[in-house]
Amino acid sequence: MAAGRHGGRADSALRQVGRPVSIKDVARESGVSPGTVSNVLNHPERVTEAKRLRVEESVRRLGFVRNESARHLRTGNSHTLGLLLLDVWNPFFTEMARGVEDWAFDRGWTILISNSARQPTREAIYLNLFAERRVDGIIVAPHGDITERLIDLQNRGIATVMADQRGSGDTTMSVSLDDVHGGELAATHLLQLGHRRISFIGDPNQVTQVRDRLFGATKAVAASNLPVQLGVLEPTDLTVAAGRDIGEMIVDLPPSERSTALFASNDLVAIGIMQILLRAGVRIPHEIAIVGYDDIEFARQSTVPLTSIRQPAYEMGRSAAQLITAALTGEPPTPRHVVFEPELVIRESTIGRDTDPV
Ligand code: RIB
Numbered sequence: 103m104a105a106g107r108h109g110g111r112a113d114s115a116l117r118q119v120g121r122p123v124s125i126k127d128v129a130r131e132s133g134v135s136p137g138t139v140s141n142v143l144n145h146p147e148r149v150t151e152a153k154r155l156r157v158e159e160s161v162r163r164l165g166f167v168r169n170e171s172a173r174h175l176r177t178g179n180s181h182t183l184g185l186l187l188l189d190v191w192n193p194f195f196t197e198m199a200r201g202v203e204d205w206a207f208d209r210g211w212t213i214l215i216s217n218s219a220r221q222p223t224r225e226a227i228y229l230n231l232f233a234e235r236r237v238d239g240i241i242v243a244p245h246g247d248i249t250e251r252l253i254d255l256q257n258r259g260i261a262t263v264m265a266d267q268r269g270s271g272d273t274t275m276s277v278s279l280d281d282v283h284g285g286e287l288a289a290t291h292l293l294q295l296g297h298r299r300i301s302f303i304g305d306p307n308q309v310t311q312v313r314d315r316l317f318g319a320t321k322a323v324a325a326s327n328l329p330v331q332l333g334v335l336e337p338t339d340l341t342v343a344a345g346r347d348i349g350e351m352i353v354d355l356p357p358s359e360r361s362t363a364l365f366a367s368n369d370l371v372a373i374g375i376m377q378i379l380l381r382a383g384v385r386i387p388h389e390i391a392i393v394g395y396d397d398i399e400f401a402r403q404s405t406v407p408l409t410s411i412r413q414p415a416y417e418m419g420r421s422a423a424q425l426i427t428a429a430l431t432g433e434p435p436t437p438r439h440v441v442f443e444p445e446l447v448i449r450e451s452t453i454g455r456d457t458d459p460v
Pocket residue numbers: 188189192194266309311312340367368369395396
């Protein structure tokens with residue numbers, strides 16, 4: 103049998119293809135018991151320094167790697183989270199994932215990131231896969247109402263948190279933004295700039311977040327007691343491409359029939375609309391002002407920097423992960439439903455209109 107890299111018999115015996123180095127191999131190599139090796143790995147304070155150094159040298163020389171699956175089966179803790187995003191194409195969700203991942207990295211946890219692509223069937227498949235993998239917790243940005251499914255998972259010992267959708271009661275946990283207030287902020291900003299013909303670009307039947315944004319805009323218009331037309335244009339999706347389609351519809355209208363301001367249900371849609379308007383020579387904001395939602399990095403960098411309603415995506419992700427921690431350590435999280443406040447970030451896509459404030 104070919105000698106191993108170091109020429110030792112132990113190495114050659116261990117370099118059999120497909121046979122991972124075990125705790126017993128390390129014990130034999132170090133001249134200690136398997137229990138001592140386990141203590142060096144899990145409770146080094148219980149082992150003398152001389153033995154600890156011998157075991158650590160053998161671990162390095164043999165290339166021993168802990169068998170997390172075996173540890174998981176023994177302890178029941180996988181130290182793994184399932185993170186199910188609604189749309190990985192949307193930088194809002196990848197920024198949220200960054201907040202969860204930083205939390206996991208700080209604790210040596212693993213995350214399984216998946217994308218439901220706003221498809222309920224796909225969402226259900228991934229929730230089942232996470233359960234089969236026996237993750238310790240699941241953070242999900244849901245497409246619709248999956249409260250019952252989450253309670254079922256919790257009854258099987260899996261902590262769950264809804265991200266980006268407000269839950270209620272004491273059987274679930276959630277992290278969300280006050281989207282009604284976000285819609286109010288966007289509409290009030292446009293009203294204060296003097297706009298009276300405003301279009302909301304979003305399908306309130308798509309996701310509850312969009313419905314709440316429209317409701318907030320409607321509340322602000324009603325509270326203003328001003329003669330305002332608030333129309334709704336429903337994009338086929340919440341993407342740049344769907345925004346471009348809405349932009350084409352707008353430029354096909356005679357300027358006199360166009361709204362003077364658009365409130366897009368997210369930044370991706372706003373960016374798509376802006377591409378078409380600018381290509382058609384429409385001046386932003388002087389002919390049409392635009393407000394987006396999420397304040398993703400591209401909003402700041404777009405051709406005409408986009409006014410947007412900021413969601414603290416990173417902080418929302420970390421907050422969801424902290425709720426999981428509380429659930430797993432038995433501390434009753436308070437509150438169970440964390441609601442962040444939106445922030446209006448004003449940029450060139452709305453200011454610059456020579457209108458006296460109302
Ligand atoms: O996925 C649609 C939208 O809902 C995202 O843009 C983000 O705003 C989320 O809340």
